[in-house]
Amino acid sequence: xxxxITADDKNLEKVLDFIHQQLPPHCETxxxxxxxxxxxxxxxxxxxxxxxxxxxxxxxxxxxxxxTFENDxxxxxxxxxxxxxxxxxxxxxxxxxxxxxxxxxxxxxxLTKKYxxxxxxxxxxxxxxLTMKKTIFRNH
Numbered sequence: 608x609x610x611x612i613t614a615d616d617k618n619l620e621k622v623l624d625f626i627h628q629q630l631p632p633h634c635e636t637x638x639x640x641x642x643x644x645x646x647x648x649x650x651x652x653x654x655x656x657x658x659x660x661x662x663x664x665x666x667x668x669x670x671x672x673x674x675t676f677e678n679d680x681x682x683x684x685x686x687x688x689x690x691x692x693x694x695x696x697x698x699x700x701x702x703x704x705x706x707x708x709x710x711x712x713x714x715x716x717x718l719t720k721k722y723x724x725x726x727x728x729x730x731x732x733x734x735x736x737l738t739m740k741k742t743i744f745r746n747h
Contacts, residue, residue: 614654614670614687622650622672626683629674634743641722642681642741648715649685649694649737657689657735679744680724685737692735693728695720 610625612618623643630639650670658668673684694716720726723739730736 608674610672610674612670612672613667614650614657614689615667616651616654618654619647619650622646622670625672626674629676629681631676631743638741638743642683644715645719645722645726645739646683648719649739652694652715653685653687653689653735656692657687659690661690676743679742681741681743683739685735685739687735688733689735691730693730694737695726695728 608625608629610622612621623646626642626646627639630642650672653670654667657670658666662668668687668689671684671686673682673686675682697716719739723741725738725740727738728736
């Protein structure tokens, strides 16, 4: 399934609803929460930063979300034509430090990597492509 949508915070609920449609009906609330946190982090980053210096203020770029659930694996792919940026290149924050001593940023991507089984980034043909996978076992 594919969703093409304006990269605007106001569309976050539509993105999450789209992903939920691909989940098996038995998906546990805790697991759905982790998927939502990861998807929100990626979509909001696209909305806030991908087109920041590329489009005039007040204009929004586009995001494409591809989502499949096959062989117990949920795959979510985020694509945008914004500024090239690899969110995985940044080192993980030191969560042993107090909030006051940590540098700002990076916690959302850290949680995304922690909550998903795999998160991969590539830049190809002028597109940022971030792929996340999560195993969700069906009740047999």
